[in-house]
Amino acid sequence: MTAAAPARFDFHRPAAVAEAVRLLAEHPEAVPVAGGTDLMVAVNYRLTRPEAMLDLTGLDELRDWTDEGDTVRIGSGVPYARITAELAAVLPGLAAAARTVGSPQIRSRGTIGGNLATASPAGDAHPPLLATGASVEIASTEGVRHVPIGEFYLGPKRSALRPGELITAVTVPKAAGPQQFLKVGTRNAMVIAVCSFALALDPETRRLGTGIGSAGPVPLTAPDAEAVELPWSDPGRFDDALADEFGRRVAAAARPIDDVRGTADYRRHALAVCAARALRRVWTAAHERNPR
């Protein structure tokens, strides 16, 4: 028997985004891979068998974040470990969410771009991105477009990302006040959220931003809850009844289903509790920081 000829297949290793989108246009069958923490599970379990792959880990352009003044532009290839370690002061909500993802092994490899591209309703980056009004930067051979985060999620694991496009970055407004991220699961690590909630308070503009995870076909916001009347002129009047009303409005915005991780009823209940708790925390933090 003669030795088998080496198998031929394509594994593209672009060194620049321009080259990556050109390769993707020429080889539409090539599946992008970043940290591999979603894709490789599917490959190992034979749920997908890519004939060709396109490695994003060699693209230095995607692997850094930059301070843009009022916002931070995070390259899609920045892993959770770096978001937690480097961005907690300016993006506390996103950093808190990043810290809850998987385990150290998953956080050193998994990227924010991969979380967005997978677009799981349970993905932990989504609620803080919604609460802060982030924007997704997408590149193709046609050029670059920016999609507001609220228009990015189209359905379970479906997003505005089109064939031939790569997510290059996400631009997140810097925190203007206290932020919270709460996630419900069976333990403190390695859990896909049963439900999750992110809250951002801007004391300057007196605005609340919300993000709900794992309680609907897509990550959601709660506009009714954001409109709750807060006692800005007399902060001491903030009470549990107000926090509970906020929690009820968040729960009402959710569209949960029963599944293996929890029932719809439990998710609504847990969201109301998390949202009330988050509002109490941001309100207290805002008024500790700016004593009257």
Next chain:
Amino acid sequence: MKVTMRVDGADVAAEIDRPGESLLATLRDRLGRTGSKNACEQGECGSCTVLLDGAPVCSCLVATAQCEGRDVKTVVGAVPRPVRDAFVQCGAVQCGFCTPGLLVSVADLLGRNGDPSDLDIREALAGNLCRCTGYEKIIDAVHTAAAGLAGEPR
């Protein structure tokens, strides 16, 4: 397709035959380096943990072809002797299946934090499952290893 990388300090080349072959499969089945264990292939158990350019990762979730020119350290090359000795001394090894991955995670932790608290240890080892020990002896071993490394001239 040929991939060349550094594994435990040695330059190695592996011939792979599909783009999605995992680093774990290449290490074990092509390179005969069976230190890294395969228990789940979905990133849940940590028994396949290696350092990739110094960062702890599940080798089952890394495509080998992503490792061209990269530095991989398995339990063989990543773990200082006092860490290994502490696991044996403290009874932190029973069946041993989780041990190689745990040793790599502990080496990574102690490289960053020479005197971790119980909480630091629990967070750092959250991605390594052990079915036997109940974890208490593993935590003892990490403290013992930290003391051993601190006493050791480096």
